[in-house]
Amino acid sequence: xxxxxxxxxxxxxxxxxxxxxxxxxxxxxxxxxxxxxxxxxxxxxxxxxxxxxxxxxxxxxxxxxxxxxxxxxxxxxxxxxxxxxxxxxxxxxxxxxxxxxxxxxxxxxxxxxxxxxxxxxxxxxxxxxxxxxxxxxxxxxxxxxxxxxxxxxxxxxxxxxxxxxxxxxxxxxxxxxxxxxxxxxxxxxxxxxxxxxxxxxxxxxxxxxxxxxxxxxxxxxxxxxxxxxxxxxxxxxxxxxxxxxxxxxxxxxxxxxxxxxxxxxxxxxx
Amino acid sequence: xxxxxxxxxxxxxxxxxxxxxxxxxxxxxxxxxxxxxxxxxxxxxxxxxxxxxxxxxxxxxxxxxxxxxxxxxxxxxxxxxxxxxxxxxxxxxxxxxxxxxxxxxxxxxxxxxxxxxxxxxxxxxxxxxxxxxxxxxxxxxxxxxxxxxxxxxxxxxxxxxxxxxxxxxxxxxxxxxxxxxxxxxxxxxxxxxxxxxxxxxxxxxxxxxxxxxxxxxxxxxxxxxxxxxxxxxxxxxxxxxxxxxxxxxxxxxxxxxxxxxxxxxxxxxxxxxxxxxxxxxxxxxxxxxxxxxxxxxxxxxxxxxxxxxxxxxxxxxxxxxxxxxxxxxxxxxxxx
Numbered sequence: 001x002x003x004x005x006x007x008x009x010x011x012x013x014x015x016x017x018x019x020x021x022x023x024x025x026x027x028x029x030x031x032x033x034x035x036x037x038x039x040x041x042x043x044x045x046x047x048x049x050x051x052x053x054x055x056x057x058x059x060x061x062x063x064x065x066x067x068x069x070x071x072x073x074x075x076x077x078x079x080x081x082x083x084x085x086x087x088x089x090x091x092x093x094x095x096x097x098x099x100x101x102x103x104x105x106x107x108x109x110x111x112x113x114x115x116x117x118x119x120x121x122x123x124x125x126x127x128x129x130x131x132x133x134x135x136x137x138x139x140x141x142x143x144x145x146x147x148x149x150x151x152x153x154x155x156x157x158x159x160x161x162x163x164x165x166x167x168x169x170x171x172x173x174x175x176x177x178x179x180x181x182x183x184x185x186x187x188x189x190x191x192x193x194x195x196x197x198x199x200x201x202x203x204x205x206x207x208x209x210x211x212x213x214x215x216x217x218x219x220x221x222x223x224x225x226x227x228x229x230x231x232x233x234x235x236x237x238x239x240x241x242x243x244x245x246x247x248x249x250x251x252x253x254x255x256x257x258x259x260x261x262x263x264x265x266x267x268x269x270x
Numbered sequence: 271x272x273x274x275x276x277x278x279x280x281x282x283x284x285x286x287x288x289x290x291x292x293x294x295x296x297x298x299x300x301x302x303x304x305x306x307x308x309x310x311x312x313x314x315x316x317x318x319x320x321x322x323x324x325x326x327x328x329x330x331x332x333x334x335x336x337x338x339x340x341x342x343x344x345x346x347x348x349x350x351x352x353x354x355x356x357x358x359x360x361x362x363x364x365x366x367x368x369x370x371x372x373x374x375x376x377x378x379x380x381x382x383x384x385x386x387x388x389x390x391x392x393x394x395x396x397x398x399x400x401x402x403x404x405x406x407x408x409x410x411x412x413x414x415x416x417x418x419x420x421x422x423x424x425x426x427x428x429x430x431x432x433x434x435x436x437x438x439x440x441x442x443x444x445x446x447x448x449x450x451x452x453x454x455x456x457x458x459x460x461x462x463x464x465x466x467x468x469x470x471x472x473x474x475x476x477x478x479x480x481x482x483x484x485x486x487x488x489x490x491x492x493x494x495x496x497x498x499x500x501x502x503x504x505x506x507x508x509x510x511x512x513x514x515x516x517x518x519x520x521x522x523x524x525x526x527x528x529x530x531x532x533x534x535x536x537x538x539x540x541x542x543x544x545x546x547x548x549x550x551x552x553x554x555x556x557x558x559x560x561x562x563x564x565x566x567x568x569x570x571x572x573x574x575x576x577x578x579x580x581x582x583x584x585x586x587x588x589x590x591x592x593x594x595x596x597x598x599x600x601x602x603x604x605x606x
Contacts, residue, residue, distance in 0.1 A: 047429070047458045141547075156315065186315045186486040191530040192545035213458040216534040220543070244536050257459040259466075259489035261516060261533050267467050267493075 005036035008072060008207045009058065009091075009175055015066035016053050027053040029231035030067065035175070035207055040198075042210040042218035042239075044254065045228035051211045054228070055179050058209070059093055060084060072174075089118060092173040096180035098160035102152035108163065109148055112136060115170040136166040140196055158189035165196050172204050179211045194221055216258050219243045227251050275480045276303045276326070276365075276447050281339035281349075283325040286332070293553045294337070295321040297504040303447065308473065308481035310491035310512065312527065313501035316550060319484045320370075322501070323449045326482070327365050328356040344446055363393055366445040366478070370452040373432035376424035383420040385439055393443055406442065412475055413438050413468060430461025434468055441477040448478040452485050466494055488531050492516050497586075500524045503550050503561040506580065507590045520589040520598055522566045560592070568593065568601045 016028040028050045035041050045051050056062045058069065060078045069076045071087070078084040095101050102111060112133045116124065121132070130144075137144040140162040152160055161181065168176055178197065182190040198221070201208055212218055218225050218239070225242040227235040227250065235248045246252050259265050278301045285293040295318040303309050313319050321334065328348045330336045341349045343364050348356065361367070369375070376385065386406045390397050397405075407417040415431075415438055424432055433453060441448060450469060454462035472478050483495050491498055491512060498515040500508040500523065508521040519525045529544035548565040551557050557564070559574040566573070573592060580590045591598065 046460045158315065187488065187530045188314045188486075188527065188546050190532075191543040194543060195545055213460075214532070215459070216532040216538070219534045220532050220538055239539070243534055254459065255534050257463045258534055259487070259493045260535060261489055261492055261531070262535050265493045267463065267470065 005038065006073070007034040007070070008037045008039075009035045009209075010070040011058075011067065012070070013067035014054070014057065014064050014069065016050075016057060016062065017065045026231050028057065028064075031228075031231070031233050032067075033226060033233065033236070035209060037174075037207055038201065038205045039224065040201060040208045040210065040222045041224050041226065042212060042222040043226045043228055044212055044215050044218045046213055046254070049228045050231040051213075051228055052179060053231075055093070055177055055209075055211050058177060059091060060087055089171070090173055091175040091177060092168055092171055093177040093179060094161070094164045094168065094181045096183055098157050098164060098184065099153070101164060102160065104151065104153055106151075107148075108150055108152055109133070111152065111163070111167065112170060115167050119171060132170065136169045137163075139169050140166045141192070142166065158185045158192070161185055161189070161193055162196070165193065165200070168206075169200060173206065175207045175209065176200075177209045177211070180213070181210070182217065183212070183214070190217075197221075213254075214258065215243060215254050227254070272305045272307075274302050275305050275344055276301075276482075277340075277342040278302070278326065279340045279342075281322075281325060281341060282337040283321065283330070284335050284337050285321075286335055287554075288333075291554050294556070295334075295504050295553060296325050298339070299501075299506055301499060301506070301509075303480040303482065305479050306473065307497065308483060308495040310495035310498045311482065311484045311501055312486060312488055312491055312498060314486060314527075314546075314550065317501045318504040319486075319501055320451055323367065323451045323482070323484055326447075326449060327367055328360060329353060329367075358392070362389060362440070362445065363443050364445055365447045365449060366440040366443075368437055368440055368448070368450045368453050370455055372436040372440075372453065373424075373429055373456070375436055376432060378424050381421055381423055382435055382439075386420070386442065389439060389442060409442055409477075410438055413471060413477075428461070430457050430464055433457060433461070433465055437465070437468060437472075441472055444477055446479045447482065448472065448480075449482045450484065453483075454490070455485065455487070462490075466490065469494065488516065488527060489533055500527065503556065504553055505561060505590060507562065508587075509589070510587045514587060518599075519602075520583060520587070520595055521562075521591050522568050522598070523562045524589075525602055526565075526567075560590075567605055568598070 011031055011033050014028060014031045018025045018027055043051050057064050078087050113129060116129055116132055134144040137147060142162055182193055197208060200206055210221060222239050225239050226233050229250050235242055235251050256266060281296055281299045282294060283296045285295055299322060311319050324334060326341060328341060328351055330353050340347055348360055387402055390402050406420055410417050415434060419435055454465045473481060485491060495512055498510060498512045499506050502523050508524040515524060516528055519528055526544060526546045546565055551561055559576055560578045563569050563573040578590050578592055580588050582588045583595050
């Protein structure tokens with residue numbers, strides 16, 4: 001179980017404020033957590049609860065205004081560009097909107113070759129690189145022969161999101177941060193995407209952090225769940241604990257907001 | 271049996287690409303919505319759901335073209351009407367439409383009340399500003415929206431509030447049919463619930479007579495609509511009540527769709543989500559036989575050759591598969 005595993009990414013009193021004086025807003029408020037190796041974690045909350053700000057801090061895209069992040073037991077240091085690049089080899093992200101995740105000027109080949117270069121494959125022969133790219137594409141059920149020389153925007157949303165996963169397959173990061181990876185694609189592609197992510201987790205022992213407002217999805221995929229409200233983590237525990245026996249009223253409300261099939265969906269509350 | 275508000279017979283519409291190829295995105299679709307009833311249309315991206323919505327309204331602007339079939343709203347056939355005439359006399363008054371990103375429809379430089387004045391300018395130009403304001407205030411309050419929204423700019427409203435405002439504006443003229451195309455997909459679950467509650471309210475409070483709800487989220491349809499139609503590659507493949515569609519689907523595609531839904535209920539973690547392999551066919555040259563054959567787990571050799579009729583199963587159900595009902599049910603039992 002999670003208790004025996006080494007913590008991979010931890011936060012202690014992590015805080016991010018925006019603005020100052022009367023305009024001051026605390027987006028993330030003294031948050032502490034331990035994500036373990038190979039674990040699937042979900043951070044659930046409604047819009048404006050600070051999920052995405054937390055994600056950006058974990059990725060090192062914005063600086064926390066208080067508290068510390070520990071990566072593999074040591075204080076995270078991304079003060080120089082070189083250290084930052086090194087950190088990014090270990091943590092990667094998939095975002096909500098596949099249509100704006102790619103650089104519109106680079107072809108799919110470039111996207112994938114960049115990943116190979118980032119893993120130190122700059123000196124490989126052209127054939128080896130093509131082989132790696134084809135392998136990554138076939139992992140996500142895409143055909144490399146059909147993709148080469150195309151631009152990412154020529155693909156459908158589901159295909160683009162799969163291409164994103166092909167990148168992750170090449171990069172093999174220790175941590176994957178998925179910020180609402182399935183909220184813009186339809187239900188059938190969603191099952192495919194989740195399947196692929198779980199397969200990656202099993203193959204390379206990646207830690208996956210899901211950021212979502214869909215508690216159903218969180219329940220389906222994760223080992224442990226963190227519930228966020230107004231920048232604070234108000235409840236956490238194993239998925240079964242939190243979702244089947246929620247302690248906080250807010251968690252109950254979130255569960256109630258998702259349409260049900262087998263139980264009655266109460267539309268009057270909330 | 272109550273009165274049929276919207277009846278569509280054999281509607282076929284096509285897109286003409288710039289290479290003059292015809293793409294039949296809505297292929298011989300027939301449907302009926304009775305007064306006080308709601309119909310859900312489900313299917314994956316690109317199956318023609320949104321094109322069907324535009325076609326139902328008679329909103330034909332190139333590259334979308336009308337080919338054949340009838341659309342009858344409350345005994346009035348609108349299928350041959352010019353799109354401009356449709357815009358003047360049908361949209362808003364007879365059929366209202368809420369697109370997926372309805373909240374982007376609001377001009378950020380105008381107060382909400384200005385949009386409402388626009389609506390009345392087009393449909394009822396004799397109303398004075400004061401009358402419009404009073405009418406709108408009353409309607410907003412009935413729908414549970416604060417009337418101060420009328421004096422606000424769209425940027426001051428949250429996403430969910432904007433979406434509900436647009437819905438309220440679209441039903442001000444009390445249309446007979448409301449078509450909601452993914453009205454809640456861009457919202458988080460809490461705002462989504464408010465939008466859903468509002469849609470149910472519209473019907474109960476008499477703002478609309480019938481609802482067509484288009485989405486790919488089956489659990490939503492299950493909780494909102496009475497009947498369900500599942501669309502695949504431009505065709506309707508299954509028509510049933512929601513209960514039947516979710517618990518006793520007949521078409522293999524419907525079965526696969528049901529297998530991909532996620533709800534936070536105990537037992538879910540033991541289920542395996544089933545993803546449908548492959549991709550839908552290219553409608554530029556659709557396959558000769560069953561359009562789902564390539565991805566179907568229960569495919570027979572003859573599926574790829576013979577065209578498949580939309581056959582009835584019971585008095586209100588129908589499905590598009592050559593296998594008999596009982597054979598399909600047994601196959602689903604055994605195949606999981």
